[in-house]
Amino acid sequence: MTATVRPPTTAPAPAATGGELTGTGNLLRLFLRLSRRQIAIWALAFLALVALSVVALEETYPDAAALQARAVLLESPAAVMMTGPAFALEDYTFGAMIANELSLWLLLPAAIMSVLLAVRHTRAEEESGRLELLRSLPVGRYAPAVAAMLTVALADVAVGAATTAGLVITGMPAADSLALGLATALTGLVFGAVAAVTAQVTEHARTASGLALGALAAAFLVRGVGDVIERTGSWLSWLSPLAWAQQTRVFVDLRWWPLALSAGTTLVLLLLAASLARRRDLGAGLRAARPGPAQASRALLAPAGLARRLVSGTFVAWAVAMFLFALAFGALASSLDDVIADIPAMGEWIELDLDDLTRSFAAVILSFLALCPAALAVSGVLRLRAEEREGRLEGVLASGSSRTGVLGRWALVVAVESALVQVLLGIGAGLGVSAGTGEVAWVGELTAASLAYLPAVLLLGGVAVALVGLAPRLASLAWVPVVWAALVVFLGELLGLPSWARDLSPLTHTPLVPGAALTAGPLAVMTVLALGLAAAGLLGLHRRDVGTA
Template sequence: MTATATRAPERAATGEASALAGLGAMVRFMLRRDRIKFPAWTLGLALFVVYIGSALPVIAPTEQELTASVPMLQQPIGRMFTGPAYGLDAITYERFFSAGYVAYLYIVAALMTIFLVTRHTRTEEQTGRAELIRANVVGRHTPLTAALVVALITSLVAGLLVTATAVSQGFAVTGSVLVGLGVVFVALCFAGITAVTVQLTEYSRAAAGLAGAILGLAFIIRALGDMAAIGGSALSWASPLGWATQTAPFVLDRWWPLALVAALAVAAVVVAYLLQARRDLGAGLVAARQGRPEAGRWLAGPWGLAARLQRSAILAWGGGIVALGVVDGLFTQTMLDVGDTMPEALGQVFGSDALATGYLAFLAVFSGYMTAAYVVYSVQALRAEERSGRGEAVLATPTSRVAWAGSHLGVVALGASGIMLVTGLLTGTAAAAVTGTWSFVADSVLAHANLLPAVLVVLGLCALVFGWLPRFLGIIGWTMVGVMFFVGNFAPMMDAPQWLIDLSPLSHPANYPVEEFEIVPVLVLAGIALTGVLVGLVGLTRREVLQRG
């Protein structure tokens, strides 16, 4: 009895210490795996600051032109998009940057850690790799702790780069540091929130989706609060994004709201550890809903299965893109109200001196590269089906590789088409509702339909890479989306070379409704998209399935 009583505390102490066994090795392993994603996210945030800092003097080279742009941010719709609009009564470039763009830095930083924590925790458990790792000398809490440490390192590097690039643009040091710290704390806050969501569900998509929904809810609450009044309202203080924007960099330079973000991050991490201690490896605290004992007829073939697997992405991405389109459409009258005083460079972005038609054309382009992002994401889901082994299970049935992959690509094409057309319809309807010009509905639908073949070119490119070089699918696909985003937003203002502009498929169709519709570019782009899909399917039939990378 004495020996047993003596050893019990020793075992307890050993068990407590071993809960984080192998932490250093796990952190190094995760950083090694993120050797591409780490610089992509952190440098991307810094480059965003560089682009905005460089573009603002081009858009509004004089104080009068900068002042003329202020009403876009001061209007309730503008505040909904950007934030509480502090300091616009004495506008400077750094204050315009803070009022108009810093909120989006925080959103991107939050997405960065949502994907990071999900990738290194729930995805590892879902695929079974976590069980292999836990078979070594690895503690129960080591993977989650390592993921949070990597999130901390990534957030700190991102914050340092954002601060340095803001200072390099001539912005005040105090405000730049505050923006960088906002990036760090918001990123860590949503890392903690994601650490909770990965405990609740068995699936990585559901965990990331739940964390993303919380981010979306935080944005909506902040947006409604900031719409109520310049400087925000009580509702603005109910959102972690609202806390970050209430620091008012370059105006009030308040530090204490970041303490609220930090407190939420710490509370979320504590809850995550408590929940992890109550569940089994690979399981979620919320049990997965059991499916029907028998599948419906529509699931009997590859098209039905592909539609079921792609359904969530279509609804999530489509809902977000359509919602943004509606809000943008409601902003049309505000754009017209300030059109006479708007800087000339914005006319270059819209591609027309006729502000209404130029704005509708720009919204179609915006929907185009958002839908292109959906396409890349959805084709990556097909790659995930292959790497997980589920694709191999489908191919073990009388289903050919072409039918399996082709059905997924076909569903993605239909999803992209539906997203573009519905967004065009509702964007035009919103614009018509606030302006009373109902011809905007047809113009918006046709503008979006005109760009659909360009979006499908991205599908063709992704199919081509998936068929022949699948390990490079994410890099090439997201790089193309980045090029499209840059060309659509910055190329006209920064006198980008024509060869760079031509890299974006969206730059080739006519700029409808500013320009007359042209059928030839549409047909050529459609042909390129179809060729890419066909050649990609040929490549799939000639390579090894489950080619990892």
């Protein structure tokens, strides 16, 4: 009997990794696929914002006299804080107005978009465990981070191109339009790189986003204070990346070199993020999270306590920022008396009563500010949907809480905190108008008037509750009424929207108090609708499976 001896089998050699950037292209395609809709929406929003703003401003300020009257507003420190450095006030041109007053409101959303995208594709992937799964494939150490930042860069290129296109198609000079588009893209990249750094510091995506957005808020404050010190920009202004873009002085005295600061800072921050990444383990942060108590408090174990824990931080941060905005915005009320006679078209932009201009403008301020608590209400409700999608809601239900109890208490917490934010904004606007006019009574009057907007805020939040309960796949559509309400508030009059289109916004049915008489009928109807939508959402969640897509 003979035995057959087989040659020893050799295990196949592992595939060559090809270096620390292996798989970057594949990951880039994956990230772009995941974020393609968001990027497209951001780009289209920038295109519409720029084009509609230019058209609106051209109709509102049709001649040199109106423009020069507008320049008077920039004598106010509050206006400078909310816009940017004031160039060419002696001979105020339309281009100067775009540079001075529109640029900041392009830079801020570009920065926010970049922060959210950067954290989503870096720290959020680690926190969820998906990055560890990707790293088990032939993927280099730095490939995910590089792919994430390339995704952010392409998104910034898209919004920069949309900004340039929006300016060019409305007749603005091509070179300056290109410079503003490039400045918008580079500013977004700077704060995307900031987010790449904060993603190395903490284990949690929300904390990383909060730190990066906190850096953006600090940049806004530094730039604002610096420009108040010197209206064309002081030494303090140059410490803010927002100022670098604005100091290109587009449409006034174009200069490209400040953009080199944005590009250089982005490169330094990305190198810093790469260096910090070498010093930590996958899934960990440089700053270890503090362990919580061994046992949760009774309040935290309840659904309402969990809701407060998860949404209150966002509410507080936005409440503080918007309170300062309301304070500055309110201070402008006393400045309008000097310019309204020179700008007859302003009445087509915002609804003003020339017989009581301050009171009318204060009412318009409140309608603008009401969008913030409305957006926070929708965001707070959708956070519960995010908890369900991640599988954590099932754990809450396993503790003995009912589905309707969880959603009902969650919605109640969001409603109460939204109401508190609305009242705080009324106080801020009142303090601002009081500071401008010297009449303390404005504080109480505008605080009381702010309560009139609560039914509209609750109705928009009720839409989110209904979608979460009845159609969870469509829950993100709760943002559509908020966006439409913002469009109607800011541009409804100027764009000549038909009455039926404006009536789709709950804010349209809110009386412009204190400038108009308070009518209880529309407010009662909106309150009933909000309660009805919330009830429908509770019933829907009770009947459907938790965790359904």
